[in-house]
Amino acid sequence: MIYFKKLRWRNFLSTGNQFIEVDLAKSPSTLIIGTNGAGKSTLLDALCFSLFNRAFRDIKKEQLVNTINQNDCEIECEFETANKKYKVVRGIKPNKFEIYCNDVLLNQDASNVDYQNMLEQNILKCNYRAFCQVVILGSTSYEPFMHLRARYRREVVEEILDIRVFSHMDLLLRQKQGELNKSVVDVKHRYDLMTEKYELQKKHFEEVQSRDYRDIDDRRDQLKENEKSNYEYNQKLQLLNEKIISTKAEIWGSEKVFKKESELNKLESKIEHKLDREKKDVEFFENNDNCPTCTQPIDERFKQTQIYEGKKQISKLEEGLQQLTAEMGRTQEQIKQYKAVEKRLNDLDISVAKINTSISEINRHSNRLDTEIAKFENADTNTNVIQKELEQIKEDLKLVNVEKQKAVEEKKYIDIAREILNDTGVKANIIKKYLPIMNNLINKYLQSMDFFVNFHLDQEFNETIKSRFRDTFNYNSFSEGEKLRIDLALLFTWRTIAKMKNSTNTNLLILDEIFDSSLDGQGTEDFFKILKTLTNENTFIISHKGDILFDKFTNIIKFEKYKNFTRIAQ
Secondary structure, eight states: OBEEEEEEEESBTTBOSSOEEEETTSOSEEEEEOOTTSSTTHHHHHHHHHHHSSOSSSOOGGGGBOTTTOSOEEEEEEEEETTEEEEEEEEETTTEEEEEETTEEOOOOSOHHHHHHHIIIIIIOSOHHHHHHHHEEOSSSOOOGGGSOHHHHHHHHHHHTTOHHHHHHHHHHHHHHHHHHHHHHHHHHHHHHHHHHHHHHHHHHHHHHHOSOOOHHHHHHHHHHHHHHHHHHHHHHHHHHHHHHHHHHHTTTHHHHHHHHHHHHHHHHHHHHHHHHHHHHHHHHHHOSBOTTTOOBOOHHHHHHHHHHHHHHHHHHHHHHHHHHHHHHHHHHHHHHHHHHHHHHHHHHHHHHHHHHHHHHHHHHHHHHHHHHHHHHHSOOOHHHHHHHHHHHHHHHHHHHHHHHHHHHHHHHHHHHHHHHSTTTHHHHHHHHHHHHHHHHHHHHHHHTTOOOEEEEOTTOOEEEEOTTOOEEOGGGSOHHHHHHHHHHHHHHHHHHHHHHTSSOBSEEEEESGGGTTOOHHHHHHHHHHHHHOOSOEEEEEOSOHHHHGGGOSEEEEEEEETTEEEEOO
16 A cells, blocks of 8 residues: 655745645545635646656646746655655756655666656556546546546556556567577477488498498588588578568658557547537537526527537538548558568568578588598598497487477467466456456445446446436436546545555545536535545545535645745645
């Protein structure tokens, strides 16, 4: 469990040179209030930046430094985990990244990337995405679980279930598998060549035993054959190298295409989100004559203008989405072609390895023949020497055979292990085991908020939602208030599962302006019922509705602007 204790920052966003410090473990429930722009949500950005080197909101790193002071931006976060005290210190202008364990600075010889990986993988044991799903629910840049694509949903669940290690293991095994494939091909080829060599030497020994002298011309003929074979192999090798060069040219720029695919996926998500929003706006003006907030009639000219402009924008977005889909199809086709080329290139590399091994064996054999010819020219054949050499080749053959069997066996184990570790293997079984628990918890929390539906996630993390009357819906079928209830139910479910697995388990829960948007009065009351059931939790709620929420919290923090700088009001 990660037990957060303290967070402090200065010259961060609108905060001045004096540290703002928040005790994260002081109170079970804390209300954070303040006017717009007072700096309430800075807490979220400071926490995420200190741990993951990125703000919670979509703010560039250079924009995080206070624009008045322009330097000495510093954030410190203190927490405990695994019976050790940690402090993470980050700074901008000058850049700083330090991790202290029990007041001792951890080795900084590694790169910043490796240092960050150590923080996430070895200390926090969670990444940014999983952290936000379990610890933070915000109204701005937070992306709810139900908005994530299927593979990102899987990543979040794997982090919470603490099974991402299987994915890392599978990646390592995939690399090992590639190395073993080449090793198996090489050792099998060497075994075949050595077997042939043994048979030749055995035959040679038998001939030497039957006569004291062997015609030197036979060996010279073998040398000529070896030279011929070498020439042929080198010609093949030259052709293969030329093919490799031309094949590598075919995949020049493939990284850009893979990057393009990722960017197209992100753009698709943004367009779909904007399209959904525009459709809802048009639907609102088409179905409403009065403002739902003030109940005043909506001006007809304004209404028709909004509908016209909205439909115009929808048309543009749909056209753009079609173009994007076509471009994604072309990009995926390019990727398919690149992968086919990469396979060809791998096959060429294997062929080159085989030829090089053959050339090496031929050269060794030729050197041996030269030596034998020299011996025959100067002395009679020594059968005892030949016999010893034969015995040595036999021993070498045994060793190569053992090596071959070992490589084949290891490859078999690696192949089996990869089958176990892929998405359909052990991870799928673990997820399948926990899915009923997850679904039960989600529905439990939904019912606690008087939202009586049957919510079900399948093994691909696609949702099915059924009403009391067995009508089938999905997440987007519901109002914003109902969606928020689902998001809250998922948040509390992930926290419960994390506690069960002791993975992304923490005392901290931060909710940003959820009472200021889609959650009505009853929903607020239902939400506080859930909060009261939580134990050993430190909950922070950021809200504009401070006047009606004061009595529900044990601690209140008010942020205010003083001389253009954010501070905590005394």
